[in-house]
Amino acid sequence: MVQTQSGADGHRSIPALLDRNAKQFGTSPAYREKEFGIWQSWTWAETAKEIEALALGLINLGVNEGDFIAIIGRNRPYLYWSMVAAQSVGAIPVPLYQDANAEEMAYVLDHCGARFVIVADQEQVDKVIEVQDQLHQFEHLIYLDPRGLRKYDHSHLHEYSHVQNQGRAAYDEFINELTARRDKLDYDSTCVMMYTSGTTGKPKGVVLSNRNVIETAKSSSEFDKLRQDEEILAYLPMAWAGDFIFSIGQAYWTGFCVNCPESPDTMMADLREIGPTYYFSPPRVFETQLTNVMIRMEDASKLKKRMFDYFMAHARKVGPAILDGKPVGFLDRLKYRIGSFMVYEPLKNSLGFSKVRVGYTAGEAIGPEIFDFYRSLGINLKQLYGQTEATVFLTAQPDGEVRSDTVGVPGPGVEIKISENGEVLYRSAGVFVEYYKNPESTADTKDSEGWVATGDAGFIEEATGHLRIIDRAKDVGQMASGEMFAPKYVENKLKFFPDILEAVLFGNGRDHCVAFINIDLTAVGNWAERNNIAYASYQELAGHPRVLDTIQEHVEAVNKSVAADPMLSGCQIHRFVILHKELDADDGEMTRTRKVRRRIVEEKFADIIDALYDGSATVSTTTEVTYEDGRKGAISATLDIRDAAVVAVTQKMAAE
């Protein structure tokens, strides 16, 4: 199974790959970060030096082999170096979500027993200090940005650059130790531990070995023929396995450059400046971008709007076919060319996608309309299916075989099978080692032959060999009538409307379905402004009768389209409500990767669900909310419940 690539053989850890890159691609850029308005860059050779200095500094501070080092902050080269420096000294990096509150952080820090924590700034320092009494093994905190930290007690607090300087000063003393530790790393040593966000229960620490990461990086890089001159933008949370495999695994394997945005707010501008060639994003980012495009087109002049609509209609017709290299008539091609010049290229440029060679969406199912929009512009957007436990990559769509309803074929070295109850199972070199300190869960997930259950229900299309995912296995249910209940399918259809940010469908074991809707404040706010509708808050806008009317139209349109699918026609929405607050990770309603935690939403809003089913026209409710700083408050509201028209299920069903 193992194929060799020039020079990569025998490099069985990330630090070893770093060493190779510093020698082979020494002068090519490895990292860029925009700071002070300028893109600062570091070559692979410089990167190796920086990481070495930090690794020496960590030894100087007393990091032992096998220690856990937590890393918290936004995507910055320094924090990526921290991960590799931790690996270099035999420690295990544990990236955490930077927007996690102190309580969540305490659980993870305590669970892995991190002795050292490397954080970005004062905000994270404060959170760690707040919970440090609960942490038994915690010893030292290293921070990057000294702002506001001058007055803090520095007995256990160290500035990143000082740690590096001390490391450089102690070079002669510790370099042999560092080399020895680095040489000990092999395919079975732990590369990283990532906590899964977990739509249910407490997060679990997934231990990934160097074998998992490097084999996966290698096969996935070869699958898409990634080259050393790719450019990527690292903007997704560092604690997400996807970012780790892209920004560290594949970057170190192929030696391409990782670009870090100046700040989360400047991401779109930075994306445009960098023009990545390889891009990945959860569907939500694509949805947001599409929403923004649509809003701006609404505001554009009539002529521009008509031109946009005209050429986009043409792009939808022939764009994907042209991208896949299928035969398309000469006139259609010519018209597409003109459209490229007038609309598609300028649009791609302003989205930052001009140079994208390979783009992936992963993490959740993407609405087909959204997916097709990007592909019709000529962006090679593909779907990827995977999970942290598999070191991300399971299946991916090969170029030319891209469809919105499948997630592609198994990657090289990945075996997929479907269990009797319809759940997708896999086996690959990327299969995780274990859940840290949780042998029961490990045993539940991974069987003795190495097959891992994904928790997703799906099937393999016989004609093409592509995998199709229906929904989370535990979410797929049955209606009282025995019809299949697959909530995500309907929710995704709803979410395609720019006005709808999030939707949650209920109906398992019931005789009909009802839905919660979250409006998209950007889109609906813009609409309200254009229609002179005044509102003071999200809540007020969400409860506005005209907003309800619009959403009702959307729901009814979705009902029509759902009714067309004989398998799922029972999932039409009979009644719906627009929630008075956005579902939020701080309130536990979503994971940090923004997946809805169905059970929690169901419990928390049980009163609203009851009202949806008992036929009442309004419901009064009070909801507890958690602010970003951990304080709690409550909001109460009276919500209108609307009935939506449903399409009668045709007699055909019964006749069949």
Add this chain to the structure above:
Amino acid sequence: MDEGYITADGRQIGGVVMEMKNITLRFGGVVAIENISFDIREGEIRAIIGPNGAGKSSMLNIISGFYVPSEGEVWFHGAKRPQMRPYEVARQGIARTFQNIALFEGMSVLDNVMTGRLTQMKSGLLAQALWKGKAEAEETANREVAEKIIDFLEIQSIRKTPVGRLPYGLKKRVELARALAAEPKLLLLDEPMAGMNVEEKEDMSRFILDVNDEFGTTIALIEHDMGVVMDLSDRVVVMDYGKKIGDGTPDEVRNNQDVIDAYLGVSHD
């Protein structure tokens, strides 16, 4: 007296930077400020508070050299300050923000911040127009300072946005950025939180504390919001109808009967 003091949070405050000695300011027959004396020490956050019409802004204008006191003297760094033009005051290391934002609305945030560097530019008009030699190096150096401040105040995402398109809270922040660009030793803030919501006030407070902490800038500010003032300042001067009615640490001022009366009103029976 001149050794300074240690603040509640353990910062060492230095000697007197500026001293107002028996300042009186009259506009015709109206007495705006009557015989007020106080000092500002190096590294401290000094607040001037008082109800509407107490003469706070007039006081700030005297500190900034915009008004000349009718009586009394302003001492700066141990010497009596002669009458000066505003730009001369700026060259002495004093910068300010305004109660009613005074930015160049049509210019980008970056350009506005760069104007704060004007006093530091030495090359002539012609050299700057041609952008050759020294002028180019100077611009690069000034841009660097401006960018550090943009980074410090977290306004990178609006760097190129025309100021006129920004919401109020951000404009206030840009104004602070411009004042900081002059790398002042003494920063005067005229109602930095006026018209802000709670979140914006929290942000602004944090920036003021960070500026003081990071650059060691002495800050004198006028503010309406008592809560904010008490949290931020090391020492507070309280004015009412042009007179000083209190001076001391926030706790001292809070318990001062005259101050309580001025803010809450006194019953006349």
